[in-house]
Amino acid sequence: MKQLQTKKPWERWPDETGTAYDRFVMYLKMGADRSISKVADKLQKGSSYATHLRRWSSKYDWVDRAAAYDEHLVLKSLRNKERLMDMAHARLWKMVDQALDTYEEILILDNVIYVGEGSTTTMNERFKVVKDVLDRLGVNFAVKEGPPPSSGSIYTQINNYLYGASPDGDG
Secondary structure (H helix, E strand, O other): OOOOOOOOOOOOOOOOOHHHHHHHHHHHHOHHHOOHHHHHHHOOOOHHHHHHHHHHHHHOOHHHHHHHHHHHHHHHHHHHHHHHHHHHHHHHHHHHHHHHHHHHHHHHHOOOEEEEOOEEEEHHHHHHHHHHHHHHOOOOOOOOOOOOOOHHHHHHHHHHHHHOOOOOOOO
């Protein structure tokens, strides 16, 4: 950048005229397809005006300022996606915790009747719901002879599913 900036590079420079900045904003909003010629065309001006725009572009460093703005938008988008993924993972882990609490309750109480929130179900019915949630998460929950899997091994399987490790631990 030619001019030392204390503000964001795409903001108006102190010596930049209002008209020059308006044209820069038009240029900026065109995105990756931007060009001086397209700004002149949009304004329905001829090639002499495009030459005038090129002088402003050079004087006020439009190309580098636009590149900085594009980078800013990409980083902002990535931060937003990361924040949304973190929120989704937090909600998912809350659901997993609830499912595992129910799973452990089922292991302890087996076929006891559960009464809650105006409904009556058996633990086996609740187990089917929990199993369905865990199945959709990719947790291997096949019914086998012997003791059921521990809630710790279920957490490990879910963590592997979410963060990319393979179910057999090869990562």
